[in-house]
Amino acid sequence: MFYTYIFLPLISAILVPFLYKYFNRFVHTGWFVLLVPLSIFIYLVQYIPSVAAGDTYKYTLSWIPSLNVNIVSFVDGLSLLFGLLISGVGSLVIVYSIFYMSKAREALHNFYIYLLMFMGAMLGVVFSDNLLVLYGFWELTSVSSFLLISYWYERKSSRQGALKALLITVLGGFGMLAGFIMMIMMADTYSIREMIANLDVIQSHGLFIPAMLCILLGAFTKSAQFPFGIWLPDAMEAPTPVSSYLHSATMVKAGIYVVARMTPIFGGSSVWFWLVAGIGIITLLYGSLTALRQTDLKAMLAYSTISQLGLIMCLLGVGSLAVYFGPGESSTIFTVAAFAALFHLFNHSTFKGSLFMVVGILDHETGRRDIRYLGGLMQVMPITFTIALIGGLSMAGLPPFNGFLSKEMFFAAVNDVSKAGIFGLGSIGILFPIIAWVASIFTFVYCMIFIFKTFGGQYRPEKLTRKVHEAPWGMLISPAILAVLVILIFFFPNVLGKYILTPALSAILPTMTPSPYDLKISPWHGLNIELIMTIGVIVIGLLLFKSSKRWIQAMRNYPQGLTLNHWYNKGLSGTERLSASLTNGYMTGSLRHYLIYTFAFFVIVLVSSLLLLYGFQFDFSNDAAISIFDIGLVLGMVIAAGTVLFAGNRIVAIVALGALGYMVAMFFVIFRAPDLALTQMVVETVSTLLFLLCFYHLPKLKKGIERIPFKLTNLIISIAMGLTVTLLALSANGHKLFEPITSFFENSYKLAGAKNIVNAILVDFRGFDTMLEISVLAVAGLGVYILVHQRSKGREQHENE
Amino acid sequence: METLMVILVGILISIGTYLILSKQLLRIVLGASIVGHSVNLLIITSGGLKRGSAPLLGEKAAGFADAIPQALILTAIVINFAVTAVVLVLSYRAYKSFGTDDMEQLRGNENE
Amino acid sequence: MKTNDVILKSVTRVAAVIILTFSIYLFMNGHHHPGGGFIGGLSMSSAIVLLYLSFGVDKVRENIRVDFKKLAAIGVLIAIGTGMAGVIFGKPFLTQTFGYYDLPIFGNTELASALIFDTGVALAVIGTAVNIILSISEDR
Structure with a gap:
C-alpha cells in the first residue's frame, strides 16, 4: 500500500504520453497529473496523528531477495514533513502549471513526465532508509531536474543552466556516494537507522571526518550553499512552475534533508558544527547581498532562496550542538534552534512558493521580469499584489506573517550560539549574530525592492509589450492558498509545531526530550534582544531602501570578473581545452598509432607480469617427437607467410595465404583433429574465393600492391609481439597448475549419446556458445549484405541528383 | 614438437603484426588472417600434441587427443571466416567510397 | 560473371552433386564421426557457390529460390527453438536429449534433439x- 503511493509518480509517468495523445485536445493533461500528488498528500496526511504520537512505520519491499537487498522505507516525523511538502506543494504547482503552460503550444507530456519523475525521486530520497537506495533517488532528482530546467531546450541559456546544475549537483552526488560507502564500511549496514543505533562504532572510526566531508559536499551542492550556489540562478531558465517547485519546496531542500538526517550521527562534532553553521551563515550573507544587485525578479528570488537555505543550514548547525551537550537543560536552546530550522523550512516553502508563482504571473501577463521595466502594477493586478505583499513581508521577517516567527527564533539561536563558549565560539561567536543581523537587513531591502519596485511607483504601460490585466483565477489560486497559509501559520503556529514539526525534530535529535513548553512558538516574548534586532532591521532597512537610488547602481556595477560564475565558466572552458588537447595528442586518427598502443600495452603488461610472477619456467620434457614431415610443414608455412609479406602482386599474396591455410589444415590432420581439418579446408577454399571475388569486382584497384616500406618501429613491435606470444606459450606449457577437464567430455556417449566428442561439445555441452556463435555469424552476413547494398543505393541517389 | 609449434606461432604472429601495422587495407586484412591461423595453432598446441587418437569414441583407442581445444578452434575458424568477410567488404567499400586504401589518408580530419 | 567455360560447367554438373551428397553425409554423421553442422553447412555452401561461379548468379537464382538471409535467420531461430524446448520441460535452456527408437526402414536408430x-x-x-x-x- 505504502509503496503504491511512493512509486505512484513514477508509475503514472508511463501513462502520461497516452493521456496527452488522446485526451489533451479535450482536457489539459495537468488535470490528470494533479490526481497523483493529491492522492499521495491525502494518504500521507493520514499518518500525521500517529506519527505525532511518536509512532514510526517501517516498510520493506524485497528487491533482490537472494542478496538480501531490500528497499526499506521508514516513515517518521522528518520524512513525513518532507513528504507532505513534496506532495502538497506539488499539487499546488500542478494546478498552477495547468494555467501557466499552454495546452496547445507546449510539449506537456514531456513536462509532466519530468515533473512526475522528479516528484517520485524526491519521495524516494526522503523515505529511503537504505543509503544506496537514497543515493540512487538522489541522482534521479539531479537527472530529472536537468530535464526540467532544460525543458525549453531550444534556448541556449536553458541548456547551459541545466548543464551547470547537473555538473555541480552530480559532482556533489559523487562525493556523497563516497561518503555513504565509507559509512557503510564503518557501520557494516546499509540502514541509516541501524547506523544511528551503532553510533559509537562510527564516531570512533578513522573515516568519520572524511565521510562527513563527502556527505556535506553532496548536501551543500544540492542545497546551493556557498560557493556551490551558482547553479541555482541559472536554473531559473526553467518554466516558472518548475522553479517554484524545485527551489521552494523540493530539490534544494534535499540537501537540508540529508543534513538533518545525518545530524544524530555527525552532530556534536566541531567540524560538523563549523561547516554546517559557518557555511550556512556565509551563504545567508552572500545570497542576500547578491540578491540586492539583481534586476531580474527571478534571479533575485533565486539568490534569496540561496540565502534562506543558508539560514536553515545555519540553524541546523546550531541545532547540532544539542547533540554535543546531551539531554538536559543546557541543550534545550539548541534543540529549539533545530526546531526553528524545521519551522523556517516549512515557512520558506510557503512564502517562496507563492513569490515564485507571482513572478510567473508577472512574466506571463507582462512579458517582463525586469524591475527596471515594471512598476505600478498594484493598480492593474491587485490580487497578485496582495499575494506578493504577504510573501515578501513574510520573507522580510515582519509580523503578522510566519517569516517573522522563524526569523525571531533564528536571532535567538545565533545569540545563544555566541554565548555557547565551546568549539572556539567564545572569541568569534559574536560574529554569528552580527552577520545574521546584517544579512537580515539586506533581506529586508531586497524584499522591499521586490514588492515596491514592481507594484509601487508609476505604472508605465509604454514599457511593456502587452496589455496587462489580472491573471486568471487558476493561476492565482495556488499562490493564494500559500499566502493564506503564511498568515494562518503566524496565528496558529503551534498546530503545525505540535503535529508536524515536533515529530520531525525527534527524528533529528532522537535523544533530546524537550518539553512542549520549550517548543511553543509565540509571536511575543516581551521586549528582548531579538525584537530589538528586528526593529533595527526594519529601521535601517527602510533607510537603505529609501536611499537605494544612490547605491544600487554601484552594487550592480560589481565587476563580473570577481563573481563565482566567472570563475566557474573559466574553469569549465579550461578543463574542456585541457581534455581536448590531451585527447588530440594521442587520438591521431591513424589506425597504426592505435594498434601500436594496443600491441605495446599487450607486450608490456604480459612480459612484466611474467617477470614479476617468475613465470619463466620452461619444461621441454613432455614434448612430442618431431618428424621430418612436421619440419617440412613448418618451413612451408614460414615461406608462405613470408610470401604474403613480401609479395608484390596481390594475387600471389592471396594464393600464399590460401596455401598457409591448407597447411594449417594439414597440421590439424597430424594432430588428430579430423573435424578441424575438414572445416579448415572448406573455409580456406571459401575465403580464398572471397578474396578473389573481391578483386574480380574491383578492376580499378591497381593490380600490384606496393611493397611495404621498411619501418623500424613496426619491425620492433612485430618481433616483440611474436616473442611475447612464444614466451607466454612456453611458460604456460611449463606450468601445469591443474588437471585437464577433458576426461569429463570423454563420457560424451553416456551423457549426450554422441561418439564425436568435439561435436558433442559444440551442440550439447556448450550449446549456448554455439547458439551465440551462429547468431554472430548471421549478423556478420547481414553486415556484409548491408555494406554492399547500401553503397549501391547511395550511388543510385547520387546518379539521380 | 610443442616447442617447434610455439616458435612457428611466434614467427607467424610477428609477420601478421607487421602486416597489420602497414598502411594498406588489404595487407591489414591478410595480416589479421595470418594472426587468426597462428592463434588456432597455438590453442591446439596448448592441449598437447600427438597424444591419443582422434576424439571419436568409435575409434576404441586407449586415449584421445584433447577435444576442448578442437571445439574452441572449430568455432574460431568459422567466426574468423565471418570476420574476414566483414573486414574485407568494409575495406572494399572504403576503397570505393574514398578512392584510396591507404590508412594514412583515411584518418579523417583534425578535431573531428 | 560471363565466363564461357565449358570444362568448368561440365565438371560442376557432376561435382556439385557429389559435394552436396557428401555434405549431407558429413552433416548426418556428425554425431559419431567427423562432421556436423558447421562442416556440413560449409561444404554445402561451397557447392552452391560453385554453382553460382560456373552458371552465373541469375540462372542459379531461378532454380534455387531461397533467400539466404532468411535462411540464416531461420537457422538461428531453430537453434534457439530447441533451446526453448528444454525450458518447456523444466530443464535449463538448451538441454539436449537423445533416445533410441526402432524405425521401419532404418532399424534401431538413435534420435537426438542435438540433431x-x-x-x-x-x-x-x-x-x-x-x-x-x-x-x-x-x-x-
Whole structure:
C-alpha cells in the first residue's frame, strides 16, 4: 500500500504520453497529473496523528531477495514533513502549471513526465532508509531536474543552466556516494537507522571526518550553499512552475534533508558544527547581498532562496550542538534552534512558493521580469499584489506573517550560539549574530525592492509589450492558498509545531526530550534582544531602501570578473581545452598509432607480469617427437607467410595465404583433429574465393600492391609481439597448475549419446556458445549484405541528383 | 614438437603484426588472417600434441587427443571466416567510397 | 560473371552433386564421426557457390529460390527453438536429449534433439556463407 503511493509518480509517468495523445485536445493533461500528488498528500496526511504520537512505520519491499537487498522505507516525523511538502506543494504547482503552460503550444507530456519523475525521486530520497537506495533517488532528482530546467531546450541559456546544475549537483552526488560507502564500511549496514543505533562504532572510526566531508559536499551542492550556489540562478531558465517547485519546496531542500538526517550521527562534532553553521551563515550573507544587485525578479528570488537555505543550514548547525551537550537543560536552546530550522523550512516553502508563482504571473501577463521595466502594477493586478505583499513581508521577517516567527527564533539561536563558549565560539561567536543581523537587513531591502519596485511607483504601460490585466483565477489560486497559509501559520503556529514539526525534530535529535513548553512558538516574548534586532532591521532597512537610488547602481556595477560564475565558466572552458588537447595528442586518427598502443600495452603488461610472477619456467620434457614431415610443414608455412609479406602482386599474396591455410589444415590432420581439418579446408577454399571475388569486382584497384616500406618501429613491435606470444606459450606449457577437464567430455556417449566428442561439445555441452556463435555469424552476413547494398543505393541517389 | 609449434606461432604472429601495422587495407586484412591461423595453432598446441587418437569414441583407442581445444578452434575458424568477410567488404567499400586504401589518408580530419 | 567455360560447367554438373551428397553425409554423421553442422553447412555452401561461379548468379537464382538471409535467420531461430524446448520441460535452456527408437526402414536408430540444433547451425552457416559470397558477386 505504502509503496503504491511512493512509486505512484513514477508509475503514472508511463501513462502520461497516452493521456496527452488522446485526451489533451479535450482536457489539459495537468488535470490528470494533479490526481497523483493529491492522492499521495491525502494518504500521507493520514499518518500525521500517529506519527505525532511518536509512532514510526517501517516498510520493506524485497528487491533482490537472494542478496538480501531490500528497499526499506521508514516513515517518521522528518520524512513525513518532507513528504507532505513534496506532495502538497506539488499539487499546488500542478494546478498552477495547468494555467501557466499552454495546452496547445507546449510539449506537456514531456513536462509532466519530468515533473512526475522528479516528484517520485524526491519521495524516494526522503523515505529511503537504505543509503544506496537514497543515493540512487538522489541522482534521479539531479537527472530529472536537468530535464526540467532544460525543458525549453531550444534556448541556449536553458541548456547551459541545466548543464551547470547537473555538473555541480552530480559532482556533489559523487562525493556523497563516497561518503555513504565509507559509512557503510564503518557501520557494516546499509540502514541509516541501524547506523544511528551503532553510533559509537562510527564516531570512533578513522573515516568519520572524511565521510562527513563527502556527505556535506553532496548536501551543500544540492542545497546551493556557498560557493556551490551558482547553479541555482541559472536554473531559473526553467518554466516558472518548475522553479517554484524545485527551489521552494523540493530539490534544494534535499540537501537540508540529508543534513538533518545525518545530524544524530555527525552532530556534536566541531567540524560538523563549523561547516554546517559557518557555511550556512556565509551563504545567508552572500545570497542576500547578491540578491540586492539583481534586476531580474527571478534571479533575485533565486539568490534569496540561496540565502534562506543558508539560514536553515545555519540553524541546523546550531541545532547540532544539542547533540554535543546531551539531554538536559543546557541543550534545550539548541534543540529549539533545530526546531526553528524545521519551522523556517516549512515557512520558506510557503512564502517562496507563492513569490515564485507571482513572478510567473508577472512574466506571463507582462512579458517582463525586469524591475527596471515594471512598476505600478498594484493598480492593474491587485490580487497578485496582495499575494506578493504577504510573501515578501513574510520573507522580510515582519509580523503578522510566519517569516517573522522563524526569523525571531533564528536571532535567538545565533545569540545563544555566541554565548555557547565551546568549539572556539567564545572569541568569534559574536560574529554569528552580527552577520545574521546584517544579512537580515539586506533581506529586508531586497524584499522591499521586490514588492515596491514592481507594484509601487508609476505604472508605465509604454514599457511593456502587452496589455496587462489580472491573471486568471487558476493561476492565482495556488499562490493564494500559500499566502493564506503564511498568515494562518503566524496565528496558529503551534498546530503545525505540535503535529508536524515536533515529530520531525525527534527524528533529528532522537535523544533530546524537550518539553512542549520549550517548543511553543509565540509571536511575543516581551521586549528582548531579538525584537530589538528586528526593529533595527526594519529601521535601517527602510533607510537603505529609501536611499537605494544612490547605491544600487554601484552594487550592480560589481565587476563580473570577481563573481563565482566567472570563475566557474573559466574553469569549465579550461578543463574542456585541457581534455581536448590531451585527447588530440594521442587520438591521431591513424589506425597504426592505435594498434601500436594496443600491441605495446599487450607486450608490456604480459612480459612484466611474467617477470614479476617468475613465470619463466620452461619444461621441454613432455614434448612430442618431431618428424621430418612436421619440419617440412613448418618451413612451408614460414615461406608462405613470408610470401604474403613480401609479395608484390596481390594475387600471389592471396594464393600464399590460401596455401598457409591448407597447411594449417594439414597440421590439424597430424594432430588428430579430423573435424578441424575438414572445416579448415572448406573455409580456406571459401575465403580464398572471397578474396578473389573481391578483386574480380574491383578492376580499378591497381593490380600490384606496393611493397611495404621498411619501418623500424613496426619491425620492433612485430618481433616483440611474436616473442611475447612464444614466451607466454612456453611458460604456460611449463606450468601445469591443474588437471585437464577433458576426461569429463570423454563420457560424451553416456551423457549426450554422441561418439564425436568435439561435436558433442559444440551442440550439447556448450550449446549456448554455439547458439551465440551462429547468431554472430548471421549478423556478420547481414553486415556484409548491408555494406554492399547500401553503397549501391547511395550511388543510385547520387546518379539521380 | 610443442616447442617447434610455439616458435612457428611466434614467427607467424610477428609477420601478421607487421602486416597489420602497414598502411594498406588489404595487407591489414591478410595480416589479421595470418594472426587468426597462428592463434588456432597455438590453442591446439596448448592441449598437447600427438597424444591419443582422434576424439571419436568409435575409434576404441586407449586415449584421445584433447577435444576442448578442437571445439574452441572449430568455432574460431568459422567466426574468423565471418570476420574476414566483414573486414574485407568494409575495406572494399572504403576503397570505393574514398578512392584510396591507404590508412594514412583515411584518418579523417583534425578535431573531428 | 560471363565466363564461357565449358570444362568448368561440365565438371560442376557432376561435382556439385557429389559435394552436396557428401555434405549431407558429413552433416548426418556428425554425431559419431567427423562432421556436423558447421562442416556440413560449409561444404554445402561451397557447392552452391560453385554453382553460382560456373552458371552465373541469375540462372542459379531461378532454380534455387531461397533467400539466404532468411535462411540464416531461420537457422538461428531453430537453434534457439530447441533451446526453448528444454525450458518447456523444466530443464535449463538448451538441454539436449537423445533416445533410441526402432524405425521401419532404418532399424534401431538413435534420435537426438542435438540433431535439430545442428540443423539450425548448418542452415545458419549456409545462409551466411552464401549470402556473403552472393552480396559481393552481385555488386558491380
